[in-house]
Amino acid sequence: MAEHPKAREWEEKVLKKSLHRFPERKEKFTHHGGEEVPRVACPESIDAPYVEKLGFPGQYPFTRGVQPTMYRGRFWTMRQYAGFSNAAESNKRYRYLLEHGTTGLSVAFDLPTQIGYDSDDPMSVGEVGKVGVAIDSLADMEVLFDRIPLDTVSTSMTINASASVLLAMYVAVAEKQGVPGEKIQGTIQNDILKEYVARGTYIFPPRPSLRIITDIFQWCSKHTPAFNTISISGYHIREAGSTAVQEVAFTLANGIAYVQAALDAGMELDSFARRLSFFFNASSDLLEEVAKFRAARRLWARIMKERFSAAKPSSMMLRFHTQTAGNTLTAQQIDNNVVRVTLQALAAVLGGTQSLHTNSRDEALALPTEDSVRTALRTQQVIAYESGVGDSVDPLAGSYFIEQLTDGIEAQASELIDTIDRAGGVVAAIEDGFVQRQIENSAYDYQQEIERGERVVVGVNQFQTDEKVRPPLLRIDPEVERAQVQRLKALRESRDNGQVQAALAKLGEAARSEANLMPAILEAVRSYATLGEICRVMRDAFGEFRDAG
Amino acid sequence: MAGRSRKYRVLIGKPGLDGHDRGAKILARALRDAGFEAVYTGIRRTADEIAAAAVQEDVSAVGLSSLSGAHLRLFPAVVEALKQRGAGDIPVLGGGVIPDEDLAALKQAGIVEVYTPGTPLAQVVEAFENACDRHQKGRSGK
Amino acid sequence: MNREDLLQGLKGRDPRAIARAISLVEDGDPLADAILGSLDESRIEQALVLGMTGPPGAGKSTLTDQIIAGYRARSQRIGVIAIDPSSAISGGAFLGDRIRMMRHALDSDVIVRSMATRGRLGGLCAAAGAAVRILASSGCSPVIIETVGVGQSEMDIIRLADVTTLVLAPGLGDDIQAMKAGLLEVADILVVNKADCVGAETLAMDMEAVARESRDKGGSTEVCMTVASEGRGIAELMQTVEALEKQYRQGGEHARRRQHAYDLEVLDWALELLRPELLEKIAKSGSNRTGDPRLKAAGILRQI
Numbered sequence: 001m002a003e004h005p006k007a008r009e010w011e012e013k014v015l016k017k018s019l020h021r022f023p024e025r026k027e028k029f030t031h032h033g034g035e036e037v038p039r040v041a042c043p044e045s046i047d048a049p050y051v052e053k054l055g056f057p058g059q060y061p062f063t064r065g066v067q068p069t070m071y072r073g074r075f076w077t078m079r080q081y082a083g084f085s086n087a088a089e090s091n092k093r094y095r096y097l098l099e100h101g102t103t104g105l106s107v108a109f110d111l112p113t114q115i116g117y118d119s120d121d122p123m124s125v126g127e128v129g130k131v132g133v134a135i136d137s138l139a140d141m142e143v144l145f146d147r148i149p150l151d152t153v154s155t156s157m158t159i160n161a162s163a164s165v166l167l168a169m170y171v172a173v174a175e176k177q178g179v180p181g182e183k184i185q186g187t188i189q190n191d192i193l194k195e196y197v198a199r200g201t202y203i204f205p206p207r208p209s210l211r212i213i214t215d216i217f218q219w220c221s222k223h224t225p226a227f228n229t230i231s232i233s234g235y236h237i238r239e240a241g242s243t244a245v246q247e248v249a250f251t252l253a254n255g256i257a258y259v260q261a262a263l264d265a266g267m268e269l270d271s272f273a274r275r276l277s278f279f280f281n282a283s284s285d286l287l288e289e290v291a292k293f294r295a296a297r298r299l300w301a302r303i304m305k306e307r308f309s310a311a312k313p314s315s316m317m318l319r320f321h322t323q324t325a326g327n328t329l330t331a332q333q334i335d336n337n338v339v340r341v342t343l344q345a346l347a348a349v350l351g352g353t354q355s356l357h358t359n360s361r362d363e364a365l366a367l368p369t370e371d372s373v374r375t376a377l378r379t380q381q382v383i384a385y386e387s388g389v390g391d392s393v394d395p396l397a398g399s400y401f402i403e404q405l406t407d408g409i410e411a412q413a414s415e416l417i418d419t420i421d422r423a424g425g426v427v428a429a430i431e432d433g434f435v436q437r438q439i440e441n442s443a444y445d446y447q448q449e450i451e452r453g454e455r456v457v458v459g460v461n462q463f464q465t466d467e468k469v470r471p472p473l474l475r476i477d478p479e480v481e482r483a484q485v486q487r488l489k490a491l492r493e494s495r496d497n498g499q500v501q502a503a504l505a506k507l508g509e510a511a512r513s514e515a516n517l518m519p520a521i522l523e524a525v526r527s528y529a530t531l532g533e534i535c536r537v538m539r540d541a542f543g544e545f546r547d548a549g
Numbered sequence: 550m551a552g553r554s555r556k557y558r559v560l561i562g563k564p565g566l567d568g569h570d571r572g573a574k575i576l577a578r579a580l581r582d583a584g585f586e587a588v589y590t591g592i593r594r595t596a597d598e599i600a601a602a603a604v605q606e607d608v609s610a611v612g613l614s615s616l617s618g619a620h621l622r623l624f625p626a627v628v629e630a631l632k633q634r635g636a637g638d639i640p641v642l643g644g645g646v647i648p649d650e651d652l653a654a655l656k657q658a659g660i661v662e663v664y665t666p667g668t669p670l671a672q673v674v675e676a677f678e679n680a681c682d683r684h685q686k687g688r689s690g691k
Numbered sequence: 692m693n694r695e696d697l698l699q700g701l702k703g704r705d706p707r708a709i710a711r712a713i714s715l716v717e718d719g720d721p722l723a724d725a726i727l728g729s730l731d732e733s734r735i736e737q738a739l740v741l742g743m744t745g746p747p748g749a750g751k752s753t754l755t756d757q758i759i760a761g762y763r764a765r766s767q768r769i770g771v772i773a774i775d776p777s778s779a780i781s782g783g784a785f786l787g788d789r790i791r792m793m794r795h796a797l798d799s800d801v802i803v804r805s806m807a808t809r810g811r812l813g814g815l816c817a818a819a820g821a822a823v824r825i826l827a828s829s830g831c832s833p834v835i836i837e838t839v840g841v842g843q844s845e846m847d848i849i850r851l852a853d854v855t856t857l858v859l860a861p862g863l864g865d866d867i868q869a870m871k872a873g874l875l876e877v878a879d880i881l882v883v884n885k886a887d888c889v890g891a892e893t894l895a896m897d898m899e900a901v902a903r904e905s906r907d908k909g910g911s912t913e914v915c916m917t918v919a920s921e922g923r924g925i926a927e928l929m930q931t932v933e934a935l936e937k938q939y940r941q942g943g944e945h946a947r948r949r950q951h952a953y954d955l956e957v958l959d960w961a962l963e964l965l966r967p968e969l970l971e972k973i974a975k976s977g978s979n980r981t982g983d984p985r986l987k988a989a990g991i992l993r994q995i
Contacts, residue, residue: 591793
């Protein structure tokens with residue numbers, strides 16, 4: 001470490017404390033032959049621009065990472081998104097993943113669950129159990145987490161419009177396991193704004209949706225303080241075809257809207273800011289992606305400090321989950337996807353991600369099989385345990401290329417955020433279709449480059465082979481839908497329907513008042529009211545949003 | 550488009566709950582750039598809504614996209630809904646994350662072509678061209 | 692669908708026949724004469740033709756969607772012709788207006804038809820006018836023509852309407868400046884949509900000033916405030932539309948506008964119908980480039 005007052009200050013104040021609390025994985029990190037790997041490589045002479053732009057890991061502006069020792073302390077969380085068919089099947093897959101070294105669960109729900117329809121709703125036809133697990137009531141949630149200790153396992157749930165209900169179910173299951181709210185850990189995605197522009201699982205219009213989100217923030221800050229209440233997601237924006245710059249800009253613009261909504265609801269900035277987390281895409285342009293993660297971290301820190309006057313460093317940290325880019329997977333020569341995923345995962349790790357999902361090679365064809373999920377997890381393990389890239393913090397820092405790219409992405413994203421501000425903020429920009437048009441144009445331009453052969457996709461527009469053998473694919477038996485509908489019917493007959501109606505009526509009142517919705521939702525969930533019934537009450541109170549194209 | 554006296558009108562629909570519309574929108578724009586008039590329905594439509602729109606817009610082909618694995622239920626439902634509305638002559642094409650082994654069932658149900666990720670847009674556009682040609686010929690033959 | 696089926700279907704309000712008829716007329720099919728000759732003139736006279744224009748992002752389609760809902764609550768049958776520009780390069784078009792109206796998709800008394808401008812010099816008025824007449828004849832009233840207010844052909848289309856609303860929203864400053872000259876003049880109602888957003892009041896004040904100016908010159912321009920996404924202000928807008936329609940019908944303005952629209956359509960059709968013969972004559976006149984093009988054109992016209 002170079003001699004500089006700032007460097008010494010960092011060592012004394014930040015690093016020592018961190019090492020004391022979180023010892024590193026090894027006493028000494030070495031190359032084969034014994035040469036030591038530096039903890040944080042720095043320039044020979046540290047000057048003011050360095051401190052201002054890069055600084056030290058775990059310190060503002062967090063360009064080099066949010067923790068002082070990063071993966072020398074602990075690897076990122078290897079979190080594989082999974083869930084399909086019914087609760088019992090998914091529960092089996094989770095326990096399989098935990099046995100194979102995954103360190104956090106990530107629950108995929110089917111579309112009816114995400115959009116607040118019961119499995120027997122006419123809108124659910126054909127979709128039950130397809131892209132994730134079908135959850136109709138607390139009874140399903142109990143099965144989903146059967147024999148999974150919720151006091152030690154952290155669970156990420158990809159759920160947005162109906163997040164309040166699924167969170168309530170999770171809390172209720174924990175209660176039944178004897179785990180108090182203070183002990184549960186995990187994340188709900190809860191990022192509705194990107195649903196309007198990229199992913200499509202919205203239910204209510206933007207304004208009531210923002211109210212529900214701030215209700216969740218408030219309730220969780222009291223009852224589940226270790227739970228991340230939102231995962232502000234650029235992943236799907238990128239999947240929809242945006243550029244790296246747009247991914248950063250639109251995600252942080254959404255983040256600004258959530259912070260503002262919480263402040264407007266009377267919350268104290270530093271009471272919720274550290275529970276905000278982010279979710280980005282790792283696509284194939286390796287170095288651009290590394291720079292993107294670093295730029296996003298720095299830009300968010302500046303936004304929180306300068307725009308919102310955050311006081312605590314923890315409020316300025318952009319902590320993020322990463323998933324490799326689903327849209328880069330090809331249906332042709334699927335083994336190539338393993339290589340793509342490796343490069344993308346490497347970008348995420350070099351960019352300092354806190355957790356990572358690696359896609360499986362067969363996902364352009366169907367949901368992944370158990371074998372391909374294992375290979376995806378092994379990919380992360382090879383990067384972690386064999387590549388050595390986690391032994392030094394932010395190892396690409398100082399590369400002319402990386403630093404210029406980082407500055408460029410930050411500047412362009414910042415400019416785009418200014419444009420959105422001038423248009424009246426991100427909600428107005430979404431209602432206008434500005435954000436959607438920007439993404440669509442980028443997506444179309446990219447596709448045209450592929451069509452013209454200017455952009456090579458190996459195995460697709462060059463280096464094709466004639467493939468005769470088709471890989472084995474995971475199929476969701478149509479029987480799943482029928483059985484789930486049966487299960488739901490049985491539940492409706494066996495529960496105390498008087499109690500359900502009373503709870504739903506209370507929820508309706510809460511929705512029409514200013515009261516926090518969470519207690520009423522929790523009560524409805526405990527009475528075994530279904531997800532569809534609960535969301536119906538809220539649909540009636542808040543109205544529904546329709547595709548704006 | 551040269552050599553074609555009439556504009557082909559087509560409809561791109563997204564049945565079911567899947568919100569991933571990148572492919573559908575790219576295809577609609579590619580069709581526009583190939584001289585088609587492409588009507589887009591937006592996401593989360595029922596089979597019957599798509600059929601009703603196809604009738605009102607008097608299209609010569611309907612393209613469906615689903616990435617959620619619900620194609621075996623939803624695509625045939627659109628074919629059926631078109632028949633119910635007296636528009637069984639309008640050809641239906643499909644695309645999305647669709648395993649090979651489902652192709653036969655979809656063809657059986659009346660889906661004329663099915664495309665998976667990675668298919669060149671030009672090939673899909675040509676399939677629409679052919680489907681519209683056949684549809685127009687069938688009309689003038691009556 | 693043969694000629695008899697088509698004409699029978701039109702009489703019986705069969706959605707497929709109505710849709711076919713619009714296409715056949717738009718494509719200049721020989722059946723067009725029979726179709727247009729079979730229409731119910733009295734229904735066409737009684738129907739309200741409502742023009743909706745405004746820049747992209749102002750919320751036209753959402754407003755149209757709410758107006759549809761408003762008229763459907765009174766059991767009126769409604770037609771919408773949503774016009775989008777064709778690509779100048781390919782001639783194709785992306786027609787996305789109906790996305791925001793899809794909740795009416797299963798209502799057989801709401802007929803939404805997307806139409807591309809097809810880069811016609813004229814012709815658009817003829818095609819859109821014919822579509823209006825086909826929908827009105829099938830019992831639709833109002834028939835709404837929705838179009839982005841840019842370009843001469845779109846301006847002409849608006850002249851087909853009995854009452855025209857210009858939809859504006861705060862935050863679209865530059866576009867509005869560009870449009871002021873043209874569309875503000877033809878608009879009967881200036882709608883300030885997204886009236887709950889920042890800047891709406893300023894915009895409303897500007898529009899009030901425009902309306903006053905118009906009234907000083909004997910016009911009857913009104914200003915309405917709406918929040919289309921929440922259905923606010925729709926009832927008032929509909930009342931304003933109807934009051935104006937009544938006033939125009941009683942004061943003779945309605946007849947004057949219909950006559951003007953009629954003349955425009957006749958001119959448009961005349962040019963459309965003449966086009967094939969002209970093309971043939973030009974082709975026949977050989978590939979020499981002697982004589983001024985204008986003189987040559989005059990010569991060809993003398994032969995017709």
